[in-house]
Amino acid sequence: MLKQLGVFRDTFHNSLFKPAYYQNITVFSFWFSVRYLFVLVFITIFLQAAAICIVLLPQVSQFPAFIDAFKTRLHLIYPDDLVIHIEDGVLSLNKKTPYYIDIPELQDNNTYNHLITFDTASSPAEYPSFHTIILITQNEVVYPQQLDQNNEYHSAPFQPDERPFTVEKDSYDQFIKQFEPFLNWIAGHGFLILAGGLMLIPLVTAVIGTAWHMLYLLVLSVFLLIIAQLFSVKKDYWQMYQMGLHGLTVPIVFSLILGIAGLSFPLVFTSSFMLWMVYVLLKFPTHSPKV
Numbered sequence: 001m002l003k004q005l006g007v008f009r010d011t012f013h014n015s016l017f018k019p020a021y022y023q024n025i026t027v028f029s030f031w032f033s034v035r036y037l038f039v040l041v042f043i044t045i046f047l048q049a050a051a052i053c054i055v056l057l058p059q060v061s062q063f064p065a066f067i068d069a070f071k072t073r074l075h076l077i078y079p080d081d082l083v084i085h086i087e088d089g090v091l092s093l094n095k096k097t098p099y100y101i102d103i104p105e106l107q108d109n110n111t112y113n114h115l116i117t118f119d120t121a122s123s124p125a126e127y128p129s130f131h132t133i134i135l136i137t138q139n140e141v142v143y144p145q146q147l148d149q150n151n152e153y154h155s156a157p158f159q160p161d162e163r164p165f166t167v168e169k170d171s172y173d174q175f176i177k178q179f180e181p182f183l184n185w186i187a188g189h190g191f192l193i194l195a196g197g198l199m200l201i202p203l204v205t206a207v208i209g210t211a212w213h214m215l216y217l218l219v220l221s222v223f224l225l226i227i228a229q230l231f232s233v234k235k236d237y238w239q240m241y242q243m244g245l246h247g248l249t250v251p252i253v254f255s256l257i258l259g260i261a262g263l264s265f266p267l268v269f270t271s272s273f274m275l276w277m278v279y280v281l282l283k284f285p286t287h288s289p290k291v
Helices: 002-017 019-027 030-060 063-076 124-130 169-177 180-188 190-230 237-247 249-261 268-282
Strands: 084-087 090-093 099-101 114-118 132-136 140-146 149-157 165-167
Touching (some): 002 030, 002 237, 019 268, 030 190, 030 237, 063 169, 063 180, 124 132, 124 140, 124 149, 165 169, 180 190, 190 237, 249 268
Antiparallel strands (some): 084 090, 132 140
């Protein structure tokens, strides 16, 4: 393990600071370069996840109280005297509509005034005017495509072929109680969840991130090959691709630093990668730009 960490450290240092390292990089196997990129992506994501966990760590001891409050809120949110009935794809309730279910958190919200609105006389097209997160009409449920804006929405119609059902306070409470064992488990295993997330999330994300970088590099390697030919650098496409796997070290590290600083610029990843690779190619001893 220590030897492998030493290999990664040296490869990382050479890929980031030594353009001459790229001249003989193809003596390593292609999969060595892929493994290096995966470990690099994993470490960068792990560092970001660890920073989030450090922020959340003081809150773990408050998980039980938070879960208890959440369970109480779930039970209280449904009105005691509300009865909802759906039959043949048509909703009816024992209240005059529009009928609202609200939560205190939405009192100062600029987009939404209500959590749920029942209005059997409305249509999905009227959804934005209700300023509600969920609109339930006579025939469908309407909800936002993105939670931070209500001008785009989806709708899910009630199915007429489904059997009739009725929801009232007691049945709602029984439904919520089915999830309480799971919520109780979360309350008692906050540290385990945090530690598991710290390892699992970076691992899964690193697999996806590495695959994305490799697909991204398939295109950029074409431009690198053209530049290499202009500089009379005799490398084929897959050799340039393998060099690019190491060259991604620069934009990955640069983007991480910018993220820590809270800065962002358009095309910074691609531009920093291309500039670094052009600099690397300029350092090849055989380069002689064609004009």
